[in-house]
Amino acid sequence: MDSLAWMAWTPPTAIFFAALACTLVIMTLLAARYPEVERVGVLRIPTTRGDRLFISLILAAVIHLAWIALVGTDTIATLPVGEEGYEISSLWLATVVSLASAVAIFRIV
DSSP, X not given: OGGGTTSOOOHHHHHHHHHHHHHHHXXXXXXXXXXXXXXXXXXXXEEOHHHHHHHHHHHXXXXXXXXXXXXXXXXXXXXXOTTTOXXXXXXXXXXXXXXXXXXXXXXXX
């Protein structure tokens, strides 16, 4: 496991990769059950579910990078879990913003 020591394998990282894997599985099941139909939204280009997912993922990356640059990753709360507690980073707020933007993208794009 020393070869993976350079990576930040934290609970948020694990949650991110698990959520991404679940999203891909759900999108695959949706594509099999309900064939994708292109639609034209506010961008005035035809997009499918996969296109909207890609746009959402890219926008989430930009939101998180901008959040780190402008706001930082300071602790906003500490949950009373365990001896020392569990600190909640302000990046969770960026995640909420990213999820809201993904919902908006799937609705209007």
